[in-house]
Amino acid sequence: MAARVQAIDEWLPQTQCTQCSYPRCQEYAVAIAAGEADINQCPPGGDITIRGLASLLGKIGKPLNPEFGVHKTKQVAVIDEAVCIGCVMCIKACPTDAIIGTAKAMHTVIEQDCTGCELCVEPCPVDCIDMVEQQQSPDLTWRWPDYSPAATARARRQTVAKLAREQQREHDKSSLHKLRELRQQKGSDQIKQDIAAALERVAARTDTSPADSDTKK
The missing domain is CATH 1.10.15.40 (Electron transport complex subunit B, putative Fe-S cluster)
Structure with missing residues (x-):
């Protein structure tokens, strides 16, 4: 299979x-x-x-x-950097890591890595992403004129890499959550132990109080 x-x-x-x-x-x-x-x-x-x-x-x-959908000539995403607010929504949406930038900083599309998927367009809150026809000569030696062997291989590789990072990130979050729960549980258990010890001390003092001693006399 x-x-x-x-x-x-x-x-x-x-x-x-x-x-x-x-x-x-x-x-x-x-x-x-x-x-x-x-x-x-x-x-x-x-x-x-x-x-x-x-x-x-x-x-x-x-x-x-x-x-x-319908077949159309490949397009690539172009970000209007003057309008971009650096929200990173497009970076999160891009399946091939074709967009670079950091929070509150200008974002840029790496044209050779953009597959034209358009997944970055809708999440943009300021509508600063346009899809434009790719400005390069078609590869007439390959099965798809718009997608070269190198481009398809790179897209596949980068998609797998991003997915692996996201899975690792989720694993780390889950592990951190479990660790916090464990620490909270340990803290709760310690509090219970401290309360039990305090009650035992109170009970011990009560058993040896002066009133008890006079009664025994």
């Missing part, structure tokens, strides 16, 4: 755009391999991807399903 998924994934341009209804290209590949998704759900790949997948899987080709 792994080899089959990889072969299918090679026919996806790695835009990570989610138009296919899956969060990443690889998950769409997994769904196709499992028979849970059709081969015509990738607008960026268009007819080239559909024909490639049909040949690979022994299926009959079909038109792109319009429910998932």
Whole structure:
């Protein structure tokens, strides 16, 4: 199954755009391999991807399903740096780490890393991101003129790297939360022990009080 998924994934341009209804290209590949998704759900790949997948899987080709979008020439995101407020929402949304910047500082798109997924556009609160047609010569030697072998490989690699970082971050948060809970529990247990010890001391003093001594006489 792994080899089959990889072969299918090679026919996806790695835009990570989610138009296919899956969060990443690889998950769409997994769904196709499992028979849970059709081969015509990738607008960026268009007819080239559909024909490639049909040949690979022994299926009959079909038109792109319009429910998932339409094929169009690749575009890249451009940030109006004069308007950008440095909210980092676009950085969080970008699946390939194609946007650089820090909080409250200007953000910039690394054009060669941008897949044109458009996922950064909607989260921007000041509407300072535009999608513009890519200004570069198409690679006519590759299956997709708009997506070179280097670009698709880089997008796949950077997507995996970002996902790994996010998973590690969530793991660290979970571990920190558990550590805090443990410390709180230990603190609570210590308080209970201190109270119990105090009660024992009070009880001991009561047992040896002067009134008890006079009674015994």
